[in-house]
Amino acid sequence: MNFFKLSLLLCLIPLAFSEEHLVTDPHLPRPLIIELPQNSETRSDDPIEEARLRCTSWRVAVEANNLSPWKTIPADCVDYVKEYMSGGGSxxxxxxxxxxxxxxxxxxxxxxxxxxxxxxxxxxxxxxxxxxxxxxxxxxxxxxxxxxxxxxxxxxxxxxxxxxxxxxxxxxxxxxxxxxxxxxxxxxxxxxxxxxxxxxxxxxxxxxxxxxxxxxxxxxxxxxxxxxxxxxxxxxxxxxxxxxxxxxxxxxxxxxxxxxxxxxxxxx
Amino acid sequence: MNFFKLSLLLCLIPLAFSEEHLVTDPHLPRPLIIELPQNSETRSDDPIEEARLRCTSWRVAVEANNLSPWKTIPADCVDYVKEYMSGGGSxxxxxxxxxxxxxxxxxxxxxxxxxxxxxxxxxxxxxxxxxxxxxxxxxxxxxxxxxxxxxxxxxxxxxxxxxxxxxxxxxxxxxxxxxxxxxxxxxxxxxxxxxxxxxxxxxxxxxxxxxxxxxxxxxxxxxxxxxxxxxxxxxxxxxxxxxxxxxxxxxxxxxxxxxxxxxxxxxx
The missing domain is CATH 3.40.50.1000 (HAD superfamily/HAD-like)
Structure with missing residues (x-):
């Protein structure tokens, strides 16, 4: 399945926590789009449960600032985010x-x-x-x-x-x-x-x-x-x-x- | 239910991201134990599902560094963490x-x-x-x-x-x-x-x-x-x-x- 087709805009925006020690060398990456690799393993036979697991993992990675910067949510997580935001979720x-x-x-x-x-x-x-x-x-x-x-x-x-x-x-x-x-x-x-x-x-x-x-x-x-x-x-x-x-x-x-x-x- | 009886050790350990600008005034809190207030609302009638929701929320808060410092996991989340870490979880x-x-x-x-x-x-x-x-x-x-x-x-x-x-x-x-x-x-x-x-x-x-x-x-x-x-x-x-x-x-x-x-x- 095509989970985590996430387009990421990797640019030179500071991602470190302390401005003083930012690495701002010009050899570091310029804006580019990255697609997260598909994950071959699945944890559940139920595709809905599988999507829930993977989209939760994605969301936790977002909250821990592991995926920044990102541009849009993964296409396969739209229903998940909708449910999460709209009362059914947490x-x-x-x-x-x-x-x-x-x-x-x-x-x-x-x-x-x-x-x-x-x-x-x-x-x-x-x-x-x-x-x-x-x-x-x-x-x-x-x-x-x-x-x-x-x-x-x-x-x-x-x-x-x-x-x-x-x-x-x-x-x-x-x-x-x-x-x-x-x-x-x-x-x-x-x-x-x-x-x-x-x-x-x-x-x-x-x-x-x-x-x-x-x-x-x-x-x-x-x-x-x-x-x-x-x-x-x-x-x-x-x-x-x-x-x-x-x-x-x-x-x-x-x-x-x-x-x-x-x-x-x-x-x- | 007694979800989130979480003992928190609030101490003066720096929680800010930049050492230079830490607020280290002595009027700030000394080590003390805090118990998170119980939440009166529930999102699910199923107590297992309810625990899963609440413990996931707790875990996401941990990953986003919102609860630091904390000393032990919430007593009600032991089964959740066990499952999370042991193949059944993500x-x-x-x-x-x-x-x-x-x-x-x-x-x-x-x-x-x-x-x-x-x-x-x-x-x-x-x-x-x-x-x-x-x-x-x-x-x-x-x-x-x-x-x-x-x-x-x-x-x-x-x-x-x-x-x-x-x-x-x-x-x-x-x-x-x-x-x-x-x-x-x-x-x-x-x-x-x-x-x-x-x-x-x-x-x-x-x-x-x-x-x-x-x-x-x-x-x-x-x-x-x-x-x-x-x-x-x-x-x-x-x-x-x-x-x-x-x-x-x-x-x-x-x-x-x-x-x-x-x-x-x-x-x-």
Whole structure:
């Protein structure tokens, strides 16, 4: 069977965790498409069970940042990802575990009381769900279309991710400074504010979007730069919640990071 | 039901990815045991299916480094982990995907030909499997016992992890310098060499074990220090394969890291 016909865009985007020690030699690979080899062995005689096993393995590899960068989900995993995201699977349970763990950690922190202990939240697929959009676009099996997605964002109808809303409220109540750091562009500021507010997210301290000076930066570079600015203001970034590894890695990282599940897309 | 009664040892061990920017303020939490809250919702009426869902969520959270540090597997997930590790589950498939991806990446690298492109492999649960030992000790549900484990290591009968052996041979053939970097102590050098050789691992360039000067270091610190020494010798660490996040994060990280699945234990 043709499981794991996964097109991978291998490029020079930094995949290491520490910007200082990145290997950026020019002899390293330029963008190219790689197809994962087919696996000859099967673990189950039932093709549906077999697909479930293999697509779960793929999803775990995604969550452990083993496959990055990747461009679309494997063609044979569309039904699996759809089921995973849509109630039949464990997406919600996965988010609850991470949210509960983050809340336990937040409660365990002895805040200094100087107003400088901070928590960063990403927005898309972290606080707000675009599942309705992705459901209409193959759950990550279609190549990402910026224009169509922008139109969706401008509707301002993305829904709160419930475990994240619960975590958000608790972290805020504990006294952390609340930073929202999103790859959305500055021209989406008001629709983002309205969407977040309508969905129950309130009283953040700062909403940081991509400005003109951030154009052309990878998400890792953009978010690292913004965390640097935050730290240089004196804030201690205690926690960071995001659905992309690019929300969490790079330079000036938080004391502890929480990776929310997202098998639908990858951002470098 | 009592799923996820998971005892977590929250301590000051660095969990961030970049040593330079660690928040090490003394107001942050000291070692303490945390019990994850019970989750009131269930996704399935079948308790076995329900356990499978929840334990899979737990395992994915482990692989994404969301639960670190943790001390033992959840009591309710012992059967799940046993099944996962023992052929009925997807452990082998998970390892194959990561190994295949690492091999694709290795092949895509344009080696400079100066003998300085390097790949690091951890040993336990990366090249060699201690599954027989852990199977006799509750698959990670018992607190780790250094003395018993040392006795097991001294037997020298750990088995090759097949997908890793395949990757090892391919990476070596491609011309990478082969570094084995393990938390095993220096006094295990000869038994480790014999065990590795017997299992088919040959012609590595350097086997680095914990020496006297490394005592008391966390695995993250020990392995970061060793990578620093390797890089200072002029090597470019292109790939790094390990089953623990502490094999991969910290300072002087590789260009790309590959996290092998391990739901049985956690090393800081």
């Amino acid at each position: 997406y919600e349970t996965d988010l609850e575990i991470v949210s509960n763990e983050a809340a336990e950690f937040a409660r365990s922190v002895d805040l200094k009381g100087d107003g400088l202990d901070a928590w960063i939240f990403d927005v898309d697929e972290t606080l707000l769900s675009n599942l309705r959009y992705y459901g209409q676009h193959g759950y990550g099996s279609e190549i990402f279309d910026h224009i169509q997605f922008d139109n969706w964002v401008l509707e301002g109808v993305a829904q709160a991710i419930k475990p994240s809303l619960k975590l958000y409220k608790e972290v805020r109540k504990l006294g952390f400074k609340m930073f929202l750091l999103t790859g959305r562009a500055e021209n989406k500021r008001s629709v983002t504010i309205n969407n977040l507010t309508k969905e129950g997210f309130e009283n953040w301290d700062r909403l940081i979007l991509r400005g003109g000076e951030d154009e052309g930066k990878t998400a890792v570079a953009f978010k690292s730069d913004k965390r640097k600015e935050i730290m240089e203001e004196g804030f201690r970034i205690i926690g960071n919640s995001g659905d992309q590894w690019s929300d969490l890695i790079g330079a000036y990282v938080s004391m502890r990071s929480f990776k929310l599940s997202n098998p639908m897309y990858f951002i470098s | 452990y082998e498939t998970d390892l194959e995907i990561v190994s295949n991806e690492a091999a694709e990446f290795a092949r895509s690298v344009d080696l400079k030909g100066d003998g300085l492109d390097a790949w690091i492999f951890d040993v336990d649960e990366t090249l060699l499997s201690n599954l027989r030992y852990y199977g006799q000790h509750g698959y990670g549900s018992e607190i780790f016992d250094h003395i018993q484990f040392d006795n097991w290591v001294l037997e020298g009968v750990a088995q090759a992890i097949k997908p890793s052996l395949k990757l090892y041979k391919e990476v070596r053939k491609l011309g990478f310098k082969m570094f084995l970097l393990t938390g095993r102590a220096e006094n295990k050098r000869s038994v480790t060499i014999n065990n590795l050789t017997k299992e088919g691992f040959e012609n590595w360039d350097r086997l680095i074990l914990r020496g006297g000067e490394d005592e008391g270091k966390t695995a993250v610190a020990f392995k970061s220090d060793k990578r620093k020494e390797i890089m200072e010798e002029g090597f470019r660490i292109i790939g790094n394969s390990g089953d623990q996040w502490s094999d991969l994060i910290g300072a002087y990280v590789s260009m790309r890291s590959f996290k092998l699945s391990n739901p049985m234990y956690f090393i800081s």
